[in-house]
Amino acid sequence: MDASPKLTARQQQILDLVRSAIERTGAPPTRAEIAKELGFRSANAAEEHLQALARKGVIELVGGTSRGIRLKSDTLRALNEARNANEMTQTQSSFAKPFSLPLSSLAQLTLPLIGRVAAGQPILAQEHIEQSYTVEAGMFARQPDFLLKVRGMSMKDIGIMDGDLLAVQKTSEATNGQIVVARIGDEVTVKRFKRSRGGIELLPENPEFEPILVRAGDESFAVEGLAVGLIRNQMFL
Missing domain, CATH: 1.10.10.10 (Winged helix-like DNA-binding domain superfamily/Winged helix DNA-binding domain)
Incomplete structure (x- = not known):
């Protein structure tokens, strides 16, 4: 091209x-x-x-x-x-x-691919890293800190598919409408963030899936980062 x-x-x-x-x-x-x-x-x-x-x-x-x-x-x-x-x-x-x-x-980034995350441990702990990929920094709108393999089709309506590698910028803060990587206990999910009066809603982009409701004060919940790019995993095969 x-x-x-x-x-x-x-x-x-x-x-x-x-x-x-x-x-x-x-x-x-x-x-x-x-x-x-x-x-x-x-x-x-x-x-x-x-x-x-x-x-x-x-x-x-x-x-x-x-x-x-x-x-x-x-x-x-x-x-x-x-x-x-x-x-x-x-x-x-x-x-x-x-x-x-x-x-x-033109710079290159070496990004860790995060696997299964244990509750109560930092998402970038060494034991969570499955492997690393080297990619060009210019592929992303903002510089990511890690990659997360997407599991499932809950976000398919915005083009995030099962098996994709989501580039994530680590942060604990998010605003309404942003695509976040969130952790609830030892489960990590990709959803659209919405803060409401009763707590936080994690919204799917697929009508076959229900929103996840997180009540205010739930200590098992944490925002781990914001989506800043997407890689089709096939390019590494």
Whole structure:
């Protein structure tokens, strides 16, 4: 794929909107959300632009899901390189003598893959690490700290499938709407976070699954991190 495909102004606007949504919440927007944000009369108009972006190779569309939009890794790298180059140019213009900065998007990360987690132990404890993967930092919206293998199809409607490797930035804080990795006892789950008056709801993105309700003060519950990217496990096979 051309690292810098020629996009129309509207296509670039939609690509920026998709990326912004992923950075903010960990999930892409729906067609209806794109239409509302950009003032389209219907979701079909958003779909037509997404299909054009897919033909140009900058995104991948996953059928049968309302949020089935993926930014391809080389698209993320190109976007990050352009952003870093722009930031470098702005920095250099502030000094009489130019200097060079490393491009973070070209760096490699070694990320541990977390297996089964024991209750009461840190998620990154050595005994929980099954293996490690080396990946390019530019694949992700924000730098992750570990990978978690997705089990089950509770998040399939936003394109998170069984067997995928979820890139996670470790944090104990989350805001409503974000995709989180949460722990309840020795069970780790990926869900959409929602804080309510009675506690916390962990919402699936599949109508076949029920929300998980966590009551206020439940000491077995903890947010372990935020989803910042996704890797199809087949690429490592």
